[in-house]
Amino acid sequence: MGTGFLDAFAQEYKQLLDSELRLLVERLDAPSIIKESMIYSLEAGGKRIRPLLLFATLDAFGIDPKNGLPAAAAIEMIHTYSLIHDDLPSMDNDDLRRGKPTNHKVFGDAVAILAGDALLTYSFEVISTLPNEFASADTKLKLVIEMARAAGTEGMVGGQVADMEGEGKKLSLEELDYIHIHKTGKLLKFCVVAGAIMAEASQSQLDHLSAFAHHLGLAFQIQDDILDLTGNQQVIGKPVGSDTANDKSTYPQLLSLEGARAALSNQINQAKEFLKKTGLNTNLLREITDLVASRDH
Amino acid sequence: MGTGFLDAFAQEYKQLLDSELRLLVERLDAPSIIKESMIYSLEAGGKRIRPLLLFATLDAFGIDPKNGLPAAAAIEMIHTYSLIHDDLPSMDNDDLRRGKPTNHKVFGDAVAILAGDALLTYSFEVISTLPNEFASADTKLKLVIEMARAAGTEGMVGGQVADMEGEGKKLSLEELDYIHIHKTGKLLKFCVVAGAIMAEASQSQLDHLSAFAHHLGLAFQIQDDILDLTGNQQVIGKPVGSDTANDKSTYPQLLSLEGARAALSNQINQAKEFLKKTGLNTNLLREITDLVASRDH
Numbered sequence: 174m175g176t177g178f179l180d181a182f183a184q185e186y187k188q189l190l191d192s193e194l195r196l197l198v199e200r201l202d203a204p205s206i207i208k209e210s211m212i213y214s215l216e217a218g219g220k221r222i223r224p225l226l227l228f229a230t231l232d233a234f235g236i237d238p239k240n241g242l243p244a245a246a247a248i249e250m251i252h253t254y255s256l257i258h259d260d261l262p263s264m265d266n267d268d269l270r271r272g273k274p275t276n277h278k279v280f281g282d283a284v285a286i287l288a289g290d291a292l293l294t295y296s297f298e299v300i301s302t303l304p305n306e307f308a309s310a311d312t313k314l315k316l317v318i319e320m321a322r323a324a325g326t327e328g329m330v331g332g333q334v335a336d337m338e339g340e341g342k343k344l345s346l347e348e349l350d351y352i353h354i355h356k357t358g359k360l361l362k363f364c365v366v367a368g369a370i371m372a373e374a375s376q377s378q379l380d381h382l383s384a385f386a387h388h389l390g391l392a393f394q395i396q397d398d399i400l401d402l403t404g405n406q407q408v409i410g411k412p413v414g415s416d417t418a419n420d421k422s423t424y425p426q427l428l429s430l431e432g433a434r435a436a437l438s439n440q441i442n443q444a445k446e447f448l449k450k451t452g453l454n455t456n457l458l459r460e461i462t463d464l465v466a467s468r469d470h
Numbered sequence: 471m472g473t474g475f476l477d478a479f480a481q482e483y484k485q486l487l488d489s490e491l492r493l494l495v496e497r498l499d500a501p502s503i504i505k506e507s508m509i510y511s512l513e514a515g516g517k518r519i520r521p522l523l524l525f526a527t528l529d530a531f532g533i534d535p536k537n538g539l540p541a542a543a544a545i546e547m548i549h550t551y552s553l554i555h556d557d558l559p560s561m562d563n564d565d566l567r568r569g570k571p572t573n574h575k576v577f578g579d580a581v582a583i584l585a586g587d588a589l590l591t592y593s594f595e596v597i598s599t600l601p602n603e604f605a606s607a608d609t610k611l612k613l614v615i616e617m618a619r620a621a622g623t624e625g626m627v628g629g630q631v632a633d634m635e636g637e638g639k640k641l642s643l644e645e646l647d648y649i650h651i652h653k654t655g656k657l658l659k660f661c662v663v664a665g666a667i668m669a670e671a672s673q674s675q676l677d678h679l680s681a682f683a684h685h686l687g688l689a690f691q692i693q694d695d696i697l698d699l700t701g702n703q704q705v706i707g708k709p710v711g712s713d714t715a716n717d718k719s720t721y722p723q724l725l726s727l728e729g730a731r732a733a734l735s736n737q738i739n740q741a742k743e744f745l746k747k748t749g750l751n752t753n754l755l756r757e758i759t760d761l762v763a764s765r766d767h
Binding site for chain 2: 201202203204206207208211254258261263264281282283284286287289290291293294295297298301302310311313314317318320321322324325326327330331333334335337338
């Protein structure tokens with residue numbers, strides 16, 4: 174698969190991101206319990222696919238990916254807040270995430286709700302105060318606007334609501350797409366768009382990267398559903414077949430496993446087509462795309 | 471008391487704000503249940519003291535207060551999200567607010583959490599997309615930064631955490647001040663600061679208005695505590711003495727009722743001193759200050 178370069182890149186940048194996240198929270202003048210709760214979930218880690226997409230997009234424009242660290246931290250704060258709130262007893266009621274007790278199991282529901290609120294709010298402070306040498310006022314304002322849209326009712330929150338409303342129902346392919354495009358797709362897309370905005374990309378580059386990220390997001394979700402059916406429980410970190418057990422609609426259910434694999438391959442191909450159209454050196458973004466298609470967790 | 475002008479002003483602007491809030495949510499392309507839940511709590515109304523402070527500050531600079539409508543809507547969204555989350559069973563567990571069932575009693579805990587998240591996120595979209603004729607890119611960026619600080623762990627969320635941690639404990643006056651300066655004071659201050667930023671105020675005007683709002687915020691909270699002891703249950707909308715029943719520290723408890731009244735009067739006087747120093751026509755802000763000192767709910 175030849176992701177040697179990506180592996181090394183990901184390794185280095187995950188560490189830089191972890192430090193950035195910790196520094197950003199530690200510097201806050203606030204009651205210690207809320208900072209501990211924020212850091213606890215930020216450090217639960219995961220694949221950090223969102224920050225990687227931002228770094229790789231900057232790299233495609235020949236910009237030092239390190240310039241993307243605070244913006245990537247802001248995005249990871251939004252992703253983390255959404256996980257904390259999703260895990261709450263009144264939402265998915267999950268006790269474990271990536272093998273660790275969920276935030277509310279450690280800090281209680283009230284602090285978990287507030288830690289989510291705090292991370293969401295702080296993400297906007299962080300992205301609106303990027304150093305001027307990384308982003309002009311106009312650029313920062315664009316980032317704020319696009320991040321709010323990606324995370325809000327027309328994005329991630331709307332997808333989460335649709336997902337909840339769809340539970341226990343047999344959804345159409347269109348409805349399933351709506352959920353995933355909004356619940357995970359819009360924020361994934363924002364990572365790429367944020368890099369393009371920081372690089373002051375042309376409108377056509379922005380459109381092509383945006384289309385790339387759209388297809389990548391769908392591929393990511395289809396592979397998630399396939400792994401839920403066929404994955405190794407130890408590797409994916411949750412029981413195989415939990416979607417079926419939770420009465421969730423999935424791509425294999427609607428399309429059959431074969432159909433879902435074909436749809437995955439179709440999304441990956443379209444994603445790569447749009448990458449080519451940018452005319453940029455998108456090696457890292459292509460490697461991330463291959464990784465999404467073939468990942469085992 | 472001579473608040474005839476303020477009354478008429480408040481009446482007109484409350485209506486304009488209500489329309490603005492409804493329009494802003496209605497235009498969203500999102501599942502209807504989340505929009506209903508957002509509108510339900512936005513329309514629960516209340517005194518709209520925060521928007522009024524913004525409008526009155528713009529008026530002091532000779533700017534049409536109507537220019538402040540979207541920014542005021544953003545602030546009211548943040549205030550409303552905080553009420554929805556505070557009322558949740560794992561937080562204050564309130565079934566009623568201003569005589570109406572709380573958001574989670576009507577829509578369920580999950581939608582209530584998401585409606586809060588949605589309002590918080592949307593507030594940043596609204597403030598970062600103010601029409602260019604009301605605010606330049608630099609101005610909008612400043613508004614985003616200050617709003618995030620006022621609402622986050624160094625502001626409202628931090629105050630809420632400190633308030634929760636203080637329950638059932640006997641607090642010092644310093645601790646009680648910390649809670650109120652953060653939990654309600656920072657967002658109240660932001661309303662005035664937002665007006666000053668939109669008006670491109672000088673640094674000294676900004677400092678004086680900021681100090682004014684700091685004292686007004688403390689006055690507001692001291693009067694809240696006094697009303698909890700001495701108010702009319704029908705007028706204040708909750709049982710008299712509920713702070714004592716809920717084991718909350720209050721100013722009258724720490725300072726005696728007489729002492730709290732003296733502290734209120736002291737804060738009001740300081741607030742008015744700073745207003746004078748601005749050299750602006752601050753009639754409306756002064757009337758709001760008088761209203762805070764003498765309000766019965």
